[in-house]
Amino acid sequence: MGRRLLIVVLLVGFLAAPGVAGESGRVAVIAHPSRRAELSVDLVSQIYLRRKRFWDDGTAIVPLNLPAGTALRETFTRSVLEQSETRLAEYWNRQYFYGVLPPATLASTQAMIRYVASDPSAIGYAPETEVDDSVRVVLRLE
Amino acid sequence: MRWERPRTRGGRGASCRRALLLAFLLFTCQPAGAFAAEVETEPSAEGPELFAVESPLGPIEYRAGRGLGFGRTGLTIGGFATAAAERLEGGESQGGIDHVNFLVFYDPLPFLHLFTEIEVNDIVNWETGKRGARSDPGTKVERLYADLGWRDFANLRVGKFLTPFGRWNQVLAEPLLWTTSEPLIVEEVFDETQSGAMLWGTLFPRGEALSYAFYATFLDHIAPEREAPPAQYSIGGRLEWTGRSGSSIGASYVAAARDRAEWNHLGGLDALWRPHDRVELSGELLFGEGSHEEGGQWGLYAQAVVETLPSVYLIGRYDRYELPASDRGIDLFTVGAAWVPTYYLRLKADYRFADHKDELAAPGFYASFSVLF
Numbered sequence: 001m002g003r004r005l006l007i008v009v010l011l012v013g014f015l016a017a018p019g020v021a022g023e024s025g026r027v028a029v030i031a032h033p034s035r036r037a038e039l040s041v042d043l044v045s046q047i048y049l050r051r052k053r054f055w056d057d058g059t060a061i062v063p064l065n066l067p068a069g070t071a072l073r074e075t076f077t078r079s080v081l082e083q084s085e086t087r088l089a090e091y092w093n094r095q096y097f098y099g100v101l102p103p104a105t106l107a108s109t110q111a112m113i114r115y116v117a118s119d120p121s122a123i124g125y126a127p128e129t130e131v132d133d134s135v136r137v138v139l140r141l142e
Numbered sequence: 143m144r145w146e147r148p149r150t151r152g153g154r155g156a157s158c159r160r161a162l163l164l165a166f167l168l169f170t171c172q173p174a175g176a177f178a179a180e181v182e183t184e185p186s187a188e189g190p191e192l193f194a195v196e197s198p199l200g201p202i203e204y205r206a207g208r209g210l211g212f213g214r215t216g217l218t219i220g221g222f223a224t225a226a227a228e229r230l231e232g233g234e235s236q237g238g239i240d241h242v243n244f245l246v247f248y249d250p251l252p253f254l255h256l257f258t259e260i261e262v263n264d265i266v267n268w269e270t271g272k273r274g275a276r277s278d279p280g281t282k283v284e285r286l287y288a289d290l291g292w293r294d295f296a297n298l299r300v301g302k303f304l305t306p307f308g309r310w311n312q313v314l315a316e317p318l319l320w321t322t323s324e325p326l327i328v329e330e331v332f333d334e335t336q337s338g339a340m341l342w343g344t345l346f347p348r349g350e351a352l353s354y355a356f357y358a359t360f361l362d363h364i365a366p367e368r369e370a371p372p373a374q375y376s377i378g379g380r381l382e383w384t385g386r387s388g389s390s391i392g393a394s395y396v397a398a399a400r401d402r403a404e405w406n407h408l409g410g411l412d413a414l415w416r417p418h419d420r421v422e423l424s425g426e427l428l429f430g431e432g433s434h435e436e437g438g439q440w441g442l443y444a445q446a447v448v449e450t451l452p453s454v455y456l457i458g459r460y461d462r463y464e465l466p467a468s469d470r471g472i473d474l475f476t477v478g479a480a481w482v483p484t485y486y487l488r489l490k491a492d493y494r495f496a497d498h499k500d501e502l503a504a505p506g507f508y509a510s511f512s513v514l515f
Binding site: 043054059060068082083092114 | 183185186188207208218220245247249252255257292293313318344346350351384486
């Protein structure tokens, strides 16, 4: 009985761990609080493909990704970019031929939130449950 | 007498478990901010890191197929290389490492992008009828330009750049292409590069991408081809619509003159369609007068690429080219396969069938191995 309870508590604790729970819920696309624009899925897609490179005020956009293989990145890629990783790798090969690299990565959603909160040019994403007032949600993805 | 569990050991075990549980719950239920002090917030480049060393400029790191980045300077050096071999119908063979191309790009400011592609050619080659391998390396500036802009809808490119005519001519690197050989209309009709200025940009109607480019040559040609020097004057433009799936439609136009006496006008249409994630259909059509030879001409190609097994692709292409001022036409069929074990490696083999032998379109077997570095 005690062992069963232990397993249940461990499972509940694991699911409540930061960075894991939110991945099953809504994903928030976040920007610096000074950014007032609401973005559409299409525009976020253009930003993450680095076709749209500037904010409306002329500041260069710095899109940020989670490392390849993370569940949240896969969810984001599927819902926003609507392309497989193979197709995206081909796309980035063609961009590399013009000296354009894919978005830089940050190791965790906490790092993403902290970075976006500190850089008015950055855009990132995180589970909605982890997002606080230090950043502004510009798009919610189901 | 009732048996009692020894208090000492069991009691200590229970306390330990409780303490562990408490510690685990405290750890897992911490708000994200509690770890803030330990969070690494320095972004790193995408791609598998094969080499990294710390420096005062930031980490100098090499990522497979994405180049060597020099910390926070914005400087990256990468490139691509190809080893190729061919055996033509009739028995002639040749092969070797024909060229290695270096891509150097530097983004010192958010609105300035400096780029160059330098080719080291004739590295080592062999061919039937000649003894041993031949090596006569030389260098050539393939592209050299500066991009200036702080709005998506208007940027200025000045220098030597690829002619934005059609699709194929804009990705002239073997690791990006599906076949070893190029379609005839890409090789033979218009100048591969321009030396001048180009106004380019992208608009996003309804979230999709509408790109344009208008260019003119006005500089002395930078490192021109000796065998086929480009037209002295050129002016042209291109419009391209790209959907979210990557499908696109484009229209191109270029007018070229060798001595301002007479302008040749060439138009083109191209499309790429991805009906499925594993299928890519593309084609180009051009008509008018090219910049290499006088006289009307037209040509087209249509290509299908299908991923049959994971990372194995089958390719089929049909080429038709009506030579300038001539009733002679060439029909060419290419069938091939490409294996892409990872995004920066590509092994290709294809066979060209021609309706008749022609110096422009030699039928035979072609193979290559390319790496993006």
